[in-house]
């Protein structure tokens with residue numbers, strides 16, 4: 001008997017040995033029975049059962065002794081950190097910035113000295129008002145925050161996709177944000193500005209009118225982060241080695257041109273794919289189509305500032321590109337997604353006060369206020385003054401300081417010296433020659449709370465923006481204002497807004513008043529300074545004027561069924577690929593279809609899951625025998641009806657013609673193109689570069 005037991009013990013020992021392995025450092029690697037590494041607690045203890053809590057008897061109570069269960073739940077309970085008070089929903093990517101030419105004449109910033117130099121970058125795009133879990137296509141400003149890990153410390157250009165802001169002084173920031181967020185008594189609406197509190201504040205804040213024109217335009221519903229501009233908004237300073245300063249405004253220009261969606265499309269995208277912008281960036285980068293922007297600057301001196309129509313310190317004003325042209329100084333390429341969303345995108349801490357030597361601040365009161373807020377907010381969000389120890393926030397250049405200890409300190413200095421001056425001859429020292437020197441501007445004046453007179457014109461650039469839009473874009477602004485104000489329950493707020501619009505453009509005010517069914521036209525709001533009518537339109541402000549002209553980076557949705565013409569499908573896909581576009585197949589079943597030549601074509605979406613709002617253009621290429629079934633599918637009808645209503649190009653085979661009738665389309669136009677041959681498919685793809693047939697819009701939407 002005794003011999004038998006010891007034999008079993010030996011066998012067990014052998015199995016046990018096979019599951020253990022000592023590494024070079026003597027560390028013990030443990031493997032589970034199936035060869036995977038053994039699951040451990042956070043303390044490193046191996047776990048035997050991760051499916052059942054420790055309990056008394058088979059159906060008895062759980063035991064507090066179960067340290068694995070308690071540690072697991074404890075950690076889970078603490079997984080969330082406070083979301084950002086604004087810009088909570090965001091998506092980030094890594095990449096690099098490449099300098100074009102030396103800018104030594106203007107700035108001593110080290111990363112702008114050598115042509116071709118690459119600086120690592122992390123970028124986070126965001127919406128402003130919604131919570132972390134809100135949808136991507138809210139009508140909202142988009143954050144465009146860039147962190148460049150330069151050799152002289154991090155430079156954060158924490159910008160937006162709109163070059164102006166709602167308010168002129170940071171002291172009003174809590175008010176505008178409270179007003180746009182869900183109303184405090186009822187906790188809604190989420191991620192929407194269409195409610196009383198927002199429009200109440202706006203209608204009482206005339207300085208917001210220029211920004212309102214932008215957020216009511218299609219800029220606030222971009223098709224993709226890849227197709228939007230970014231702006232530093234404020235006037236900054238470049239400072240060169242001789243301590244001479246040049247004012248600078250920063251602009252990011254997308255290589256693929258500008259593009260937005262229409263409002264009805266945005267509403268439907270939010271239902272069909274709330275992660276539309278995230279998925280778009282993820283898919284582009286994962287497939288090697290790296291998005292790219294050019295960094296451009298507007299450079300000017302004090303004389304220009306003094307002679308310009310508006311105060312360059314006022315963040316509700318732009319300097320039109322036509323007045324002061326942009327100079328490209330480098331490019332930003334995003335080529336890698338984070339390995340872990342939380343560690344990088346969630347924990348990244350952008351701060352306007354992160355500037356390298358050679359880049360400085362102006363007295364813009366919004367920028368000055370931001371320079372306090374961003375450091376403060378990181379402590380709240382990340383919970384420790386050691387947030388710079390997180391890899392995403394740590395500089396990528398050598399750094400040396402005497403900061404120590406605190407919650408979760410990861411980098412703990414060794415040695416005796418943690419102060420200076422010291423007698424030990426150790427430790428870093430400040431350097432008057434290479435250290436950051438603030439621009440020594442001469443400031444004087446009484447200590448006062450006052451809004452400068454030079455900030456008083458609230459309407460002229462709002463008008464200029466509106467006048468710079470193409471007709472469809474102007475129509476969209478009128479429709480957006482009408483929609484938003486239609487959700488405002490208090491009629492005096494609606495009227496107050498129309499009275500502001502009268503100072504911007506009478507026709508616009510008239511359209512909105514008519515759309516709201518306003519009984520009487522109010523009189524124009526009192527203006528601190530009479531609105532100017534003489535500012536030249538700026539074509540650079542139009543999205544339509546600055547579109548891509550080709551289909552690159554865009555997506556064609558092709559509706560296929562069994563029996564679809566193989567030659568045509570293949571020709572169309574090849575033509576899109578040549579244009580560097582992407583094709584997605586939408587079919588009755590995601591398993592795919594059998595084409596006319598007997599080949600199987602897998603689909604990416606079933607019709608219910610792939611509505612046309614997810615695509616920039618569509619082609620409807622069913623086999624003749626499948627059309628009768630499609631006519632019974634409401635999702636197939638919506639596919640065509642929405643593509644048509646959203647003014648998209650629609651390619652179709654003749655067999656699909658009855659689908660237009662079913663979709664309520666009684667007039668085919670230049671955007672509905674019959675496809676029969678490979679040549680017609682190629683011609684269709686060239687047309688797609690126009691993206692939309694705006695001439696159709698008045699037939700599908702009254703404004």
Ligand code: HDE
Nearest residue numbers: 084087124143144145159160165170173233366373374377
């Ligand atoms: Fe921000 N803003 N902001 N903001 N902002 C924040 O910082 C603030 C403003 C912008 O992806 C917060 O880390 C004040 C203008 C972006 O992580 C907070 C004022 C512009 C992001 C903050 C402004 C921006 C933020 C919240 C008025 C465009 C997201 C979380 C003076 C130029 C960055 C955080 C990211 C985030 C304060 C106005 C852009 C609270 C006080 C103007 C892109 O610090």
